[in-house]
Amino acid sequence: MNTTDQEHLHDTRGQSSLNRRMRTALLMVALIGGFYLLREHWIHVAGNWVYLLLLACPLMHLLHGHGGDGGHGAPPDKPANREE
Template sequence: MSVKAKAGLVLVGFLVIAGALLFTEHRAHVLGLLIWLPLLACPLMHLFMHGGHGHHHGGGRPNDPRSA
């Protein structure tokens, strides 16, 4: 197992432990903020998922009337 893989496992383990401790100690705050998660996910998905819509500027075909 490489050093990079070991470091990744340690990081994942640390994040799991930190998340569990944060959830148990701050359960009321975390559960209160969960209602906002879908509302925050909508604009984030809007921003990051427009790459597949063909909104690439400056790369149009020379004879394409739509690129003018």
């Protein structure tokens, strides 16, 4: 390994660390902003919690990911895991 390879490895680690710090900082800002937004508009959220719950159901269905127990993504040679 020559010196240019070592310098390249060092540079990529620095960028990764910077990206992680930037993501962490943005997440913190989003959480703090979300807290203050919720705090200021709590009356509206509390008044409409039923609709928010109903909205959460299809969002959870769409965003839950399709891995796990072999439900609807099982290959044809392996039957789905069912209790009979």
